Amino acid sequence: MDLVLRGLNIEGGYELPEVYVDAVSNVSLELHRNEVFGIAGESGCGKSTLIKILYGYVEPPLTLKNGSIELYINDGNTFNMSSLSPDELRKTAWWRHVSYIPQNAMNVLNPTTRIRNHFTEMYTAYMGLEKSEAYARAQKYIESFGLPNDVLAAFPHQLSGGMRQRVVIAISLLLEPNLVLADEPSSALDVINQRAALMFLKNAQKMFGNTLVLVSHDMGIQGVLTDRIALMYAGKIIEVGETQAIFENPMHPYTKALVKSLPRLGDKAQRTGLKGQPPDLKKPPPGCRFYPRCPYSKPICQKEEPKILEIERGHHISCWLR
Amino acid sequence: MKGLELGSFKLLAHVTSRLLFFLLTVWVGLTATFIVSRASPIDPSVILVSRLLAMGSHLRPEEIFAMRQQILELYGLDKPVYMQYLLFIKGVLSGNLGPSFAFFPTPTIDLIRNSISWTVLLLGFSTILSWIIGNVIGVLAAVFSRSRISKALEWIAMGLYPVPYVILAILLFLFFSLTIPMYRGVGGAGMVMPSLSVSYILEVLTRLSIPALSIILGSSASWFLSMKALALSVKGEDFVSYAIIRGLGRKVVTKYVMRHSLLPQITSLALSLGYIFNGALVTEYIFSYPGLGRLLYQAITNADYNLMLGILSYSIMGVALAAFVLDLIYPLIDPRIRYGG
Amino acid sequence: MKTSNPLKATIGVFIVLLTFAFILPHFAPHDPRRWATVPRDQPPSVTHRFGTTTVGQDLFWLSSYALRNSITLGVLTAFVSISIAFLLGAIAGFTRSSILRHTLTLFIDSFCLIPGLPVLIVLAYSWRKYLSPVLIALILSIFGWAWPSRSVRSLMLSLRERPFTYTALLSGLGMIRMFFYEYLPYIIKWLAVSFLGLLNWAIGMETTIAVFGLSSLEEATMGSIIYWAMQYQAVLRGIWWWLVIPILILMLLIITLYELSKMAGELIGAR
Numbered sequence: 001m002d003l004v005l006r007g008l009n010i011e012g013g014y015e016l017p018e019v020y021v022d023a024v025s026n027v028s029l030e031l032h033r034n035e036v037f038g039i040a041g042e043s044g045c046g047k048s049t050l051i052k053i054l055y056g057y058v059e060p061p062l063t064l065k066n067g068s069i070e071l072y073i074n075d076g077n078t079f080n081m082s083s084l085s086p087d088e089l090r091k092t093a094w095w096r097h098v099s100y101i102p103q104n105a106m107n108v109l110n111p112t113t114r115i116r117n118h119f120t121e122m123y124t125a126y127m128g129l130e131k132s133e134a135y136a137r138a139q140k141y142i143e144s145f146g147l148p149n150d151v152l153a154a155f156p157h158q159l160s161g162g163m164r165q166r167v168v169i170a171i172s173l174l175l176e177p178n179l180v181l182a183d184e185p186s187s188a189l190d191v192i193n194q195r196a197a198l199m200f201l202k203n204a205q206k207m208f209g210n211t212l213v214l215v216s217h218d219m220g221i222q223g224v225l226t227d228r229i230a231l232m233y234a235g236k237i238i239e240v241g242e243t244q245a246i247f248e249n250p251m252h253p254y255t256k257a258l259v260k261s262l263p264r265l266g267d268k269a270q271r272t273g274l275k276g277q278p279p280d281l282k283k284p285p286p287g288c289r290f291y292p293r294c295p296y297s298k299p300i301c302q303k304e305e306p307k308i309l310e311i312e313r314g315h316h317i318s319c320w321l322r
Numbered sequence: 323m324k325g326l327e328l329g330s331f332k333l334l335a336h337v338t339s340r341l342l343f344f345l346l347t348v349w350v351g352l353t354a355t356f357i358v359s360r361a362s363p364i365d366p367s368v369i370l371v372s373r374l375l376a377m378g379s380h381l382r383p384e385e386i387f388a389m390r391q392q393i394l395e396l397y398g399l400d401k402p403v404y405m406q407y408l409l410f411i412k413g414v415l416s417g418n419l420g421p422s423f424a425f426f427p428t429p430t431i432d433l434i435r436n437s438i439s440w441t442v443l444l445l446g447f448s449t450i451l452s453w454i455i456g457n458v459i460g461v462l463a464a465v466f467s468r469s470r471i472s473k474a475l476e477w478i479a480m481g482l483y484p485v486p487y488v489i490l491a492i493l494l495f496l497f498f499s500l501t502i503p504m505y506r507g508v509g510g511a512g513m514v515m516p517s518l519s520v521s522y523i524l525e526v527l528t529r530l531s532i533p534a535l536s537i538i539l540g541s542s543a544s545w546f547l548s549m550k551a552l553a554l555s556v557k558g559e560d561f562v563s564y565a566i567i568r569g570l571g572r573k574v575v576t577k578y579v580m581r582h583s584l585l586p587q588i589t590s591l592a593l594s595l596g597y598i599f600n601g602a603l604v605t606e607y608i609f610s611y612p613g614l615g616r617l618l619y620q621a622i623t624n625a626d627y628n629l630m631l632g633i634l635s636y637s638i639m640g641v642a643l644a645a646f647v648l649d650l651i652y653p654l655i656d657p658r659i660r661y662g663g
Numbered sequence: 664m665k666t667s668n669p670l671k672a673t674i675g676v677f678i679v680l681l682t683f684a685f686i687l688p689h690f691a692p693h694d695p696r697r698w699a700t701v702p703r704d705q706p707p708s709v710t711h712r713f714g715t716t717t718v719g720q721d722l723f724w725l726s727s728y729a730l731r732n733s734i735t736l737g738v739l740t741a742f743v744s745i746s747i748a749f750l751l752g753a754i755a756g757f758t759r760s761s762i763l764r765h766t767l768t769l770f771i772d773s774f775c776l777i778p779g780l781p782v783l784i785v786l787a788y789s790w791r792k793y794l795s796p797v798l799i800a801l802i803l804s805i806f807g808w809a810w811p812s813r814s815v816r817s818l819m820l821s822l823r824e825r826p827f828t829y830t831a832l833l834s835g836l837g838m839i840r841m842f843f844y845e846y847l848p849y850i851i852k853w854l855a856v857s858f859l860g861l862l863n864w865a866i867g868m869e870t871t872i873a874v875f876g877l878s879s880l881e882e883a884t885m886g887s888i889i890y891w892a893m894q895y896q897a898v899l900r901g902i903w904w905w906l907v908i909p910i911l912i913l914m915l916l917i918i919t920l921y922e923l924s925k926m927a928g929e930l931i932g933a934r
Contacts, residue, residue, distance in 0.1 A: 057567055086566075094569040108564035112581050112657055125570050155657045171568070347773040354782060362789030484921035486867030488874055489910055492889070496898060496906070593775050600780035604871050618781065619875055622788060630788065634781040641778050 003072055004179050004211045005031040005054065010067035010082075012053045013235075015060065019282045023049040025235040027067075028308075031179065031211050036202065038226035038243065039215045040258075044278060046235040047215045048103055051181050054213075055100045056081040056089045073097055073178060095126065099172040101182040106164045106189075109156035115167055116152035122174055145170050145204070162193035166200050173204055180205070183215045198225060219262050223247050228314070231255050234278045234289035241315030252317045253294045288320065296321055336659050340649035344642050351638030356410050359631050360403070366627045367393035370423045373625050396420040396628075414639070419632040424624035430632035433617060438636065441613035444530060445602045448537035449591070455538070456545025457587055461580045463546070464553030465572065476550065482543035487536070487601030491608040494536045533609040537601055548590065553583045585656050592648040595641050603637075670930075673922045680916055684730035695724035696883050704902050714904040717895045722888075722905060726912055729883040732796050733866055734916075736884065739800035740865035741858050744807030748857070752812035756819025771812045779806035780871060787877035794879045799872070803865050811857040818853055822846055852931040859924035863917050870913065885913050 007030075013023040023046045031037055039047045049062065058064050069081040071093060079093040102108055109118060116138055123134035135152075142152060147166060156164055165185065172180055185201060186194040202225055205212040214226055222229055223243060230240040231254065239252040250256045257274045276293040279285050287302040288294070294301065298320055306320045359366075367390040374389070393399075398406040413419055421427040463472040482490075556562060556579050565575050606615025614633055621629040653659040693700050699719035707714040713722035755767035786802050787794060822845075866885070872878055873886025874893065892898075892906040 055567070090569040090571070094567070100567050102560070102564060102567060104560055108560045110561045110565070110578055110582075112585075112655075113578075114657075121570060121574060122568065125574070155661060157658055158661065343769055343772065346769050347776050350770070350773045351777045351782075354777070355785070358782060358786050358789065362786075363792070364789055480921070480925075481918065484863055484917050485914060486870060486917070488867065488871040489913060489917075492874075492893075492906070492910060496903075499898065593772060596776045596778040599778040600871070603778075603780055604874065607875065618784065622784070622875055622877065627788075630781075630785050634785050637778050637781045642776060645776055 002032050003030055004033055005029075005069065005071050007054060007069045008067060010050070010053060010069065011065040012049060012058070012063060012067070013065065013281070014049075015063050022281045022284050023235050024053060025284070027232075027235075027237050029230060029237065029240065031213065032228075033178075033211060034209045035227045036205060036212045036214060036225055038222040038229040039213060039232060040217065040219060040222045040229055041232035042217055042278065044281075045232040046281075047217075047232050048183050050232070051100070051183050051213065051215055054081065055098060055181055056084060056093070057086065057100065059086070071098060071179065095122070095177065096175045097177050098179040098181065099175070099177045101168055101172045101180065101185050103183040104188065105168040105183075105185060106161045108168060109164060111156055113155070114152070115154055115156065115159070118167070118171060119152070119174070122171065126175060141174070142170065145200075160193075161189055162196055165189060165193070165197045169197070169201050169204060173208060173210075176208055177210060179211045179213070181213045181215075184217070185214070186221070187216070187218070194221075201225075219258055223262075231258070234284070235281055236289060236318060238290065238319070239315075239317045241311075245312075245315055251311055251315070252290075252319050253296050253321070254290050255317075288318075330661055332659050332661075333653055336653055337650065340646060343649075344646040347642040347645075348639055351642065352411060352414060352635060353407075355631060355634050355638065356407055358634075359397075359410075359627075360406065364627070366397060366423075367399075369625050369627050370426070373423050374426065414635045419635070420628050422626055422629045422632075424621065424626035424629065430629045433629060434614070434632055434636055437612060437614045437617040438640070440611065441602060441606065441615070442640075443526070444533055444537070444606065444611060444613055445599060447530065448534045448541065448602070449595075449598055451534070452538040452541035453545055453587070453591055456542040457549045457584065458580075459542075460546045460549025461553045461576060461583060463550045464557060465576045465579060467550075467554060467557075472550075475546065479543040479546045482539055483547055485540065487540055488604045488608070490540050491533070491536045491605045494532060494539075495608050498532055529609075529611055533602075533605045533611045536605050536609070537598070540601065541598060545587070549583060549587060552586060553579050556582050581655075585652070588648060588652050588655065592645040592652075595645050595648075599637065599641050669922075670926055673919055673926065676915065677919050677923060680730070680912075680919065681734075683727050684734050687727040688724070688731055691724040691728065693724075695720060695728045696881070704900075707904055707908075713908050714902075716891070716905050717897065717900075717902060718891070722908060725883060725888065726885070726909060729885050729888050729909070730912060730916070732879075732882050733869060733885045733913075734862075736796040736800045736803075736869055737862045737865040739797065740803045740807055740868075741861035743801065743804040744861050744865075745811060745854065745858055747804065747808035748811035749815055751808070752815030753819050755812075756816040757823055768816065771809060771816065774806065774809035775813060777806075779868075782806070783868070783872060784875055784877060787872055791877065791880075794877070796879055796882055796884065799869060799879060800865070803868050807861055807865060807868075811861060814857065815853060818849060822849060848931070852928065855927040855931055856924050859920050859927065863920045863924075866913070866917060866920075885909050 008028050010024055010027040011022075014021040025046075027046075027050060039050065041047050052058065052062060053064055053067075054069055056069075064082060067082055071079040071081055073079070079089075079097065081089065081093065081098075084092070109115070116135060119138035119141065120129075120131055120134035123129040123137055124131070127134075129137065138152060139149060142149065145166070147163075147170065151159065151163065151167065159167070169182075169185065172182075182201060186197045189197060198221060201212065201214075214222070216222055226243045228241065229243045229246055230237050231246075231252070232238070233254050239246065239250070239255045246255060247259055250259045254274075261273055274293055279289050279292065285291065285302075287300075287304055288297075288306050291297050291301045301320050304320075306318050308316050308318050310316050370393055371386055371389060398409045401409070417431050419430045422430045422433055425433065459475065463475055466472055559582075562575060562578055565578050602613070603615035603618060605611070606613040607619045610616055614637065618630065618633050620626070621633065688695075697720070701711060701715050701719055701721045703715060703717055703719045705711050705715040711721050711723060713726060715721055716725070751767060751771060755764055755771060758764050758767075783802055783806065786805075787799070790798060790802075825845075869878060869884060870886035870889065873884060873890045876890055876894075878884055878887045878890065880887075888909045889906060892902075892909070895902075895905075897903065897905040898907075
């Protein structure tokens with residue numbers, strides 16, 4: 001089967017003391033085998049929350065209100081990520097079939113533990129290996145990524161940010177999962193290390209042939225690395241399709257503005273940005289959430305949420321303007 | 323010690339700064355002792371003489387005069403202040419503090435030496451035990467923060483924590499003296515001669531157990547509360563949620579939280595030693611435990627001013643030293659200091 | 664500020680204790696400190712609600728009198744200690760000079776480490792003749808300031824690093840105005856929590872010194888009642904109320920103060 005994950009009508013958000021923040025609203029998507037799928041959008045649009053929900057890491061105050069998420073494994077098994085508890089997921093799907101590279105990945109390593117222990121404890125937990133065997137495997141594994149051997153003996157603070165990032169990426173592929181969810185895997189790095197980390201990630205994806213979901217607000221990165229891309233705004237997916245097609249011919253007004261704001265070689269026209277702010281998700285507006293900033297809006301946009309249209313094969317947008 | 327890179331700058335900086343702190347603490351403490359002893363309205367020589375007369379010794383006026391001179395020399399009261407100060411420091415550091423007034427002419431250092439090992443035993447035993455108990459239960463309470471036991475423990479700890487050591491000691495003393503008739507006798511026994519026999523060890527343990535319990539009750543509650551709060555905040559850190567995301571079970575996560583929370587608790591322990599020592603002193607007195615606390619009380623009732631000063635000086639040095647030793651252990655557990663980066 | 668049942672209960676107990684300490688003494692039929700004013704060693708009854716002591720004092724009136732002294736002594740200690748603590752800790756936290764900050768920090772920490780009890784005992788012994796609750800309070804303050812000073816220092820350090828400090832300074836807001844609007848809530852919270860904590864500590868310390876026999880000889884404090892009860896072997900002779908009742912009163916006071924300080928910490932924090 002070509003499909004790796006199907007999410008339908010996902011609704012989730014944060015239960016705060018007096019209010020509910022509607023972070024992910026009626027999101028549906030499909031992920032295919034051996035592809036790099038990007039999720040783009042400005043900060044606060046809900047992409048990190050969506051990733052957490054897809055992974056099944058739903059801890060209070062985050063709640064999943066509605067929706068189904070099904071993960072399809074090579075051997076025909078299906079995991080319902082939305083109905084299993086974190087404890088059940090831990091025993092079945094996590095890391096074996098889907099792994100997660102969290103935001104701020106540079107700081108997720110345990111400061112008082114050596115790198116090699118990060119690997120050996122995984123081998124021990126998932127394969128029941130003895131420490132010496134686990135250590136040997138960790139060494140081979142590290143080498144296969146082209147990382148220097150002495151990385152294993154080091155403590156996290158002794159490594160550079162870029163190196164730590166690569167270690168975290170390597171850890172995520174340890175059990176060769178079908179699906180890897182990467183949340184802003186390079187944002188905290190400088191430009192040079194960014195490129196190295198992303199190339200590392202892309203090469204790993206090619207090597208293992210898994211599905212990589214790349215969450216990033218950086219459209220430049222999305223354009224270079226992804227096969228397909230979904231754009232999120234204020235908790236909703238407003239456009240999804242092949243990256244090439246979307247960059248060449250953005251349909252949704254928001255995507256248009258995003259693409260226009262990117263610098264391009266040879267194009268000397270002035271870059272324009274969008275005025276305004278995304279809506280407050282504690283009290284989301286009734287109609288299209290992009291309405292206040294949309295230069296092409298019609299009266300209906302304010303009243304009703306737009307339906308999802310398929311413009312061409314595989315290219316969907318959520319807008320009234322077609 | 324595998325791979326202890328002594329060349330690490332951070333390690334050197336750490337040891338140096340703690341050594342400086344140790345010296346500063348001793349200096350401040352001894353100076354305070356000196357000031358207290360000199361800026362007081364009493365004349366130690368007068369105390370000694372009246373003490374001896376009260377004990378019924380018959381002294382001729384010349385002998386009294388000679389004795390007063392001896393004390394004046396000891397305290398250097400005929401010399402300028404700065405000389406007295408240096409004499410005092412020299413005396414403390416060389417272990418020569420002069421005679422006890424109550425047990426004249428036994429040197430105070432001998433009396434202190436006999437009692438100090440008892441105090442070290444009580445203090446060491448109770449402090450280590452309560453630190454371990456409080457911290458371990460605190461971590462577990464944080465990891466299982468939603469359980470009822472965890473909340474119940476918190477209530478108990480909050481009831482014990484604010485109670486001063488003196489009151490805990492008195493309450494326990496009351497409880498045991500009323501419920502275990504045999505116990506009433508244990509307190510008042512005199513000095514016991516050390517030997518390597520089973521009966522001696524049993525004797526020590528019997529004397530040790532209840533005072534230790536008293537200190538442990540109060541201290542454990544304190545460590546429990548601070549550790550629970552600390553561990554809860556560590557639980558929210560990125561590397562802990564990453565461990566959960568990676569699917570490592572509760573045991574590994576607890577280990578992560580514990581390792582990380584223990585570090586500030588060691589620093590905390592090093593600084594709290596003075597406070598715990600205070601508690602040990604009064605507990606020793608209440609239970610007539612043959613340590614410095616009981617010795618101090620005897621010094622007070624016997625107007626043994628010199629002994630008081632001696633106990634004071636060595637208490638300060640002992641506590642500062644213990645804190646320094648703990649500070650040296652810290653890098654063994656925190657790799658960020660051991661291997662600078 | 665939400666008032667809930669535990670808060671109301673705690674404040675209620677506190678008010679009862681304060682009434683017992685400050686209002687009741689005025690109604691005492693005689694000076695409760697004087698010996699031989701009532702029959703000795705009487706257990707609690709209707710006429711002598713807390714019983715009487717071996718030296719012929721009514722424990723009820725004596726306790727009320729002593730509680731007043733203990734609390735006053737504690738308040739004075741807290742006041743002096745907090746002033747010193749704030750001065751030193753604020754300088755240590757706020758100063759830009761790293762030499763000054765490090766030196767002050769080491770100094771403050773050394774006072775935290777030094778075991779205060781032996782020092783206070785020798786001091787109290789030396790000044791035995793002149794010991795009054797006021798003098799005791801001053802003596803206790805010599806060490807009381809140390810730990811609160813540490814918390815003020817870290818409070819100031821964190822306040823100084825906050826963004827609004829820089830923006831306030833840049834936008835021309837005067838130092839004093841900034842102090843009041845931005846810092847004051849945090850400082851008030853620290854003051855409330857530390858004051859109550861110091862009060863507790865002072866009462867505990869005074870009791871400890873008293874048990875060693877070094878509290879005020881003329882004035883009665885809760886600690887001195889306990890001392891005399893122990894000196895006269897009260898429990899062994901069956902006069903248990905002489906020891907148990909002051910301890911219960913003390914524990915009630917201390918736990919109430921602790922709860923109040925915790926509530927102060929939680930409630931004042933909510934901006």
